Amino acid sequence: MRKLLKLIVFAAITAALVFRFQPAEAADTKIVFVTDWKAEAEHGGYYEALALGLYKKAGLDVTIRQGGPGIDNMQLLAAGAIDFAIGSNSFGPLNLVQAGAKVVAVMAVSQKDPQCLMTHPRSDIKSLADIKGKPILISSGAANTYFLWLKANYGYTDSQIRPYTFNMAPFLVNAKAIQQGYISSEPYLVAQQGGFSPQVFLFANAGYPSYASLVMVSDKMVDAHPDVVQAFVNASIEGWYDYLHGDPSPANALIKQNDPDENDGVIAYAIKTMKAQGMIEGGDAAALGIGAMTDARWSQFFNVMSQEGVYPKTLAYKTSYTLQFVNKGLSLKMAKP
Numbered sequence: 001m002r003k004l005l006k007l008i009v010f011a012a013i014t015a016a017l018v019f020r021f022q023p024a025e026a027a028d029t030k031i032v033f034v035t036d037w038k039a040e041a042e043h044g045g046y047y048e049a050l051a052l053g054l055y056k057k058a059g060l061d062v063t064i065r066q067g068g069p070g071i072d073n074m075q076l077l078a079a080g081a082i083d084f085a086i087g088s089n090s091f092g093p094l095n096l097v098q099a100g101a102k103v104v105a106v107m108a109v110s111q112k113d114p115q116c117l118m119t120h121p122r123s124d125i126k127s128l129a130d131i132k133g134k135p136i137l138i139s140s141g142a143a144n145t146y147f148l149w150l151k152a153n154y155g156y157t158d159s160q161i162r163p164y165t166f167n168m169a170p171f172l173v174n175a176k177a178i179q180q181g182y183i184s185s186e187p188y189l190v191a192q193q194g195g196f197s198p199q200v201f202l203f204a205n206a207g208y209p210s211y212a213s214l215v216m217v218s219d220k221m222v223d224a225h226p227d228v229v230q231a232f233v234n235a236s237i238e239g240w241y242d243y244l245h246g247d248p249s250p251a252n253a254l255i256k257q258n259d260p261d262e263n264d265g266v267i268a269y270a271i272k273t274m275k276a277q278g279m280i281e282g283g284d285a286a287a288l289g290i291g292a293m294t295d296a297r298w299s300q301f302f303n304v305m306s307q308e309g310v311y312p313k314t315l316a317y318k319t320s321y322t323l324q325f326v327n328k329g330l331s332l333k334m335a336k337p
Contacts, residue, residue, distance in 0.1 A: 049239025
């Protein structure tokens with residue numbers, strides 16, 4: 001009996017020691033992901049991945065913080081305050097490289113930049129070329145981004161620029177006004193608030209080579225934790241596929257929770273437009289999957305902008321992106337027959 005008792009005590013102690021020194025379950029990697037604007041359908045795939053637990057399933061504890069006026073997510077990324085952010089267009093990565101920041105684009109969710117110009121219905125404007133010489137309401141950041149492409153391709157001049165403060169009232173009340181916008185949102189808002197359908201000229205359909213909704217990451221994160229970056233990219237791709245082809249309501253609930261101005265109508269319009277324009281699954285993504293980027297596309301963008309003097313021709317622009325995490329056809333494998 002004493003021998004049996006000793007065996008029981010020994011077994012209990014052994015079990016306790018084994019339990020004590022077993023490694024604890026690894027905690028999910030915390031990631032703060034800052035978007036480029038307030039929550040909207042153009043961020044839908046990220047919110048879908050969060051709402052459906054796709055990031056959690058990939059071992060990530062993701063917090064999405066919305067951007068907006070006064071929030072410079074590129075500056076936060078360059079300063080090392082955050083590790084993940086959305087770059088609105090291809091200028092973002094190149095600008096940071098030029099500034100010496102250690103940041104890289106790891107995926108391009110939108111193959112088409114949604115930026116456009118809108119006019120009232122009018123007979124004298126039927127193309128971007130027809131807007132040359134006419135006043136345009138654009139934001140302060142536009143003068144050093146897409147407006148450079150308009151100057152190079154259509155002869156626009158700085159004298160056309162009028163300040164746009166993201167208030168559409170001046171455009172709505174002036175039949176001669178021309179204003180910037182996102183094809184996936186502003187045309188809907190004009191129709192709702194102004195009672196007319198605007199003429200819309202999408203830059204991407206005229207050859208504008210910029211990507212949009214780029215996921216950007218610190219070089220430190222890429223070098224030290226490529227598995228984390230790959231997990232985030234894959235989960236985001238899955239989220240985007242589900243947002244476009246499944247039930248988007250989980251993401252939409254989070255979007256409206258973060259930005260009450262995003263109502264069901266504008267969200268539905270954005271999803272419909274993104275699909276119709278092939279913004280997410282068109283272009284190279286049709287063959288390479290959601291998030292696709294190519295050297296050829298980056299080279300095209302850089303060549304156009306360096307010729308316009310935006311960047312020195314010697315800029316090491318290829319350090320602004322990496323194809324390491326994309327072009328693997330993940331979303332294509334998800335497609336149901």
